[in-house]
Structures are given as C-alpha cells and as structure tokens.
Amino acid sequence: MRALTVAPGTANSAQVDDVPEPPRSDGAVLVRALALGVCGTDREIVSGAYGWAPPGERRLVIGHESFGEVQEAPAGCGVKAGDRVVGFVRRPDPVPCPACAAGEWDMCRNGRYTERGIKERNGYGAEFFRVEPEFLVKVDRALGDAGVLVEPTSVVAKAWDHTERIGKRSRSWRPQTLLVTGAGPIGLLAALLGAQRGLDVHVLDHHDSLEKRRLVQALGGTFYLGAITGIESLEPDIVMECTGAPSVVRGVLGRTASSGIVCLVGVSSPGHALDVDVGGFNRAMVLDNGTVFGSVNANRQHYEDAVAALRRADCAWLSSLITRRVPVAQWTQALEAEPDDTKVVVDFS
C-alpha cells in the first residue's frame, strides 16, 4: 500500500513509499484512510528539525491528523466496519508516569510518550492504518469531510478545558472577551469554540484574506489585520496565541484585562532573542493576577469534546476551513504553503 514517509533528521526526504500492510501490533482496528490533515509539525518534521523514526528504522510514516473508515474491528470494541474514526496521536510509555497512568498522556511528566507520525511510531499517512480501540474516537457521518478537523480541534478543546480549569483560581471569573492571534486552522477553531462559549471574539492576523474575514464574521467575531500594537484598546480576558511567532508571543504577554489568561498553543523555534520589558511584564502579571500557560496535545476527553464542538458548528463553515485537497501521489505539494491556505489535506478517498 502507499504511505507518506520521511527520514527524520534529513531535510526534504518526504516521498510516497510502497510499504507492507499495517502490522497487527498497531492495533486491532483496521481503518481505510479518507483524508489526512497536514500541519506545522509535519512541515517541521519534513524540514529535518523534528521527529523520530520507530526504533531500529530509518524512515517514519508521517501523519497524525487522521480520518478514516473502519474495515475490521473486534466485536464489542465500540466501533464496527463502516464507522468513521479518528486515531489519537500520543501513546503512554509501557511504564507510564502518573499523568499517563491517569489517562492524561497530554500532561506526560517524563517525556517518554510516543506519537503516531511524530515520535517513534508510524503515523496515519497510509492507505490503511491500524489503531487500538482505546485510542480512537468515533466520528458522526453527519460531519462529512470535517472529520479530518477532529485532531486539531482536540488540541483547541484541551486549550479551552485548561483555560477554564485555570480560570477557577478565582471563583468569580466570568470572561467576556477573547482575542485569538493567528487565523490559521488552530486560530479559527479556537475562535469557533470561543464563540460557542458566548464570548466576544476578536481574531488578529498579519495576512489579509476576505475568506478569513468572512469566517470570523460568520462566528459573530471581528477580524483585525496587522500587529497587536494596533488594537491596544482591546482588553481581552482570554488570549489564545496560535501563531508561535516570537514577536506576537511577546506582544500578548501581560496584555490582558485584570485576571486575564494567555493560552500559548502555537509552537515556535527556540533562538529568537527579543527585547522584553521583563520588569513591566512581571509587575503587570503580579498586580493584575495574570496567567500565561502552554498547552499541547489532547487526551480522550478532548477528542470527545472536539467531536461535540464540531457537531454544534455549521457544516458549511467547517468545510470552508479545508481549502486544498492534494492527491496522495502529489502529497509533498501539501507541504508548500500557498497564500489562501487554511487547512490542507491529503485526499486518500
């Protein structure tokens, strides 16, 4: 069968390979891929800067934003042939840390997790994949193609879950205003989940796009073009930082209303030194009871939250997020950013 593979640590090694059927050891549920989402982590792996092949192997089947249809499943495992499913990304170490043992592999304490398509485990970028019944979520057929958005939405659902848990540092915190930085797929999904919570949604991006303005406005939100310095009168209770761009991260630090929470979801590369008024940042954080936190990955609860959030969303709005579909044979084209891209998927159907 065809699979999308890379040699981690080697730049531009992405290709389509003919590989054997997925081994039974990957899980009892056999799935035929429908689509695979591509994100910044995939680009980082293809650039050679991130990613690890399975032990003893040189190449990694890439892909962690899965979506497919069950072909075979053991009786009573929760899914059956014909069901649509999304596989989880992370797996705990066989000797789990306390977080992994509690099912919170997204909060792994010792870093000994593995990740499908990223870290020491082949991914979902193949015509068929296998997955353990306890590491997948069933996706309603009504969601259509938007099933491929479940994994990125799970990351956003965790960010919201933790924002709300952290908000409980005060019994009386009632956030009203959300600022999302970055109108990529994660930013737009963060805005969607913010709108579903009844927040006043503001989305900032440095790239103008009529389509993104339209998507934000359809949520009842406001789109801003430019830098954060251009919207200084806005005092958000919550900031979801989805760019990972160091200058944007610097701009949002200490940039909320009193008792505000900044959630960092965008991954950046290290080695970007910037001038920061650390005294001013610290003073604002202390005197205003500010919080800044980072959030990565997602556990079962967040995948389930993601499916529920997508079910509540407008189907046409979700479909608009998928701006390009690339056939398997040309999948490396999915890695090249085009100006109007939001979510690019590899089409296995």
Place this chain on the structure above:
Amino acid sequence: MRALTVAPGTANSAQVDDVPEPPRSDGAVLVRALALGVCGTDREIVSGAYGWAPPGERRLVIGHESFGEVQEAPAGCGVKAGDRVVGFVRRPDPVPCPACAAGEWDMCRNGRYTERGIKERNGYGAEFFRVEPEFLVKVDRALGDAGVLVEPTSVVAKAWDHTERIGKRSRSWRPQTLLVTGAGPIGLLAALLGAQRGLDVHVLDHHDSLEKRRLVQALGGTFYLGAITGIESLEPDIVMECTGAPSVVRGVLGRTASSGIVCLVGVSSPGHALDVDVGGFNRAMVLDNGTVFGSVNANRQHYEDAVAALRRADCAWLSSLITRRVPVAQWTQALEAEPDDTKVVVDFS
C-alpha cells in the same frame, strides 16, 4: 496620637506626625498597635513612586502589615477587648466588581479597590487604629510577636492557594520540588509553607547569610548562593519568584519540570528591557504544559490560612525572621535596608 505619614508622590516625605484619634468611619473595632511590618511597597511609597492619599488629603498614614490589641469592640462582632488582631489591607469599592462582591477583593477586576496605607485609605501605622470587624482576623496570643507576620504570610498563602488551584489543570499533578528565589521575608515564608506541604525545598539568594542558610536548613531545605544559572540541574515543579528582580524573573521563565508552575509574587518596576529567547520560552511553555502566573494581595481565607500556617510553625524560627525593631520616633530607619535585615518592624508596644 503619633502616626507614620508620607505625602504620596513626593520623595522622602516620611515623618512622625501628631494626628487625631482614628475616625469611627474606619471601623467599629478600636485597636492599639503593637507592631507594624515594613516592606518593599512601603519603600516604594516613601520614594514617591507609588501610593495615593485619601481623597482631598495630601498626606497618607502609611502601614499595611498591622498587628495590635483590641481596645473596644461591639458585642458579638467576633473579637473583644484584649484580643490580638491583624487588619486586612484591601477594601472593595462600594459598587463592587463581581470578584469583590464574592469576597475575592484580591482578584478585583476593575482596580477600584482601596488599600489601607497604600491607596486612598489611611493605614495602620499609628498608635491606635480602627478597623471593621469583617476586615480583620484574630491572632492567637501563642504566636507572640510573629503576629506581625500574618499579613506577609497571607500574601504567600494566596500564592500557594492559587498554585494548587492552577495545579488542578491536571488531575494527576503531584509536585515534589520547590524552588524559591529570594530569601527575604516573603521567600522564607513561601519556603515555610512549601515545607509544610511536604515539598523538597530549595531557596536561592544572591546575598550570603549564615542566618538565612540556617533558617532554610531548619525547614529541611537547601540554600544556594548566586544566580539561577548555577543550579541548572534542578528541575522544580513549582517556582515561587519572590525577588521581583527582572534578571531573576527572566531566569525562572520556562525553567521548571514538565507541567511546572511559576508563581510570581515579587513586584518589579517597569522599564527593564532584557534579551529574552521568546521562541525558546514559548516552545518550552507549549511542549511542557508550563504555567506562569502572578499573585497579589489576599482575601479572608488567605489571612485565616496564614494564621493556621504560622501556628504550625516553630515559634523560634518565626521570631528569627524579625531581625530589627525600630522605635516609632526613629521609624524612617526601618526604611533603610541593612545587610542582615529580614523583616524590620516598627515597635509600637
């Protein structure tokens, strides 16, 4: 009666004034001062950089770390003549924000609170003061002079309360290692409350002092002299940053174990730009689920927690924190830092 006053906004205006007896409008409970703690906020006010006199007045009675003995109190108000008490610092606006309305004036959302001895309300630095029965905490006589530590301990108790609430972002977080930066009164009290929680306590200071080493070791902790770069092998689950020094704040950002929490308690001045690897900070925060938060002030629960924590501590250890007692007539000497100072108090007894 004698009172310690300043003209906010004017540098070095501190003096001892003869002022009228405290007005009944300050509260129904009349208290004779025993001691008043002096802290960095008082020094900032005396420097002219902070503080606000009561509306229509030019001078402010300074002092917010109170400790005194009740002279008169209404029947049934919870305290009686002879009881020792500490008055709270902050008061909600008459039209309270949702946090203030819920008794969480320490999380005030609109900044319209007042503060005794700091913001628009005369403080506790006078031979007698009055306080509302609902804005004081009773202090066991067994605590002795350490009653003057209740207010700074309340700030630390809030920092711990919020650290633990924020820790609930993960069901499985079990912190083991604490790093405290700064071995001043707040740092040592943060270390005390950490030791009471069974944590492995580490305290860093840039000033060597046999006495502070002894105080940390008496808690079962380890004292380090120098910069945070000297203890890179330490991976704390919790950092309590108690210096407010921008270079130390920069050093602790993203400097914890996975899922770690940095609590900022030290106040710094703005306008200290430093080179910060914002990309590296953001990446570590996201991939390690890190949290940084600021904490200020305290509400009733935290004053009660503070009294309970001080009751569990060793009396001699607490007494050692009070390194200088200055008579009222020479109170401005309390503002001048001396090398072996920990907590300096003005003695009203």
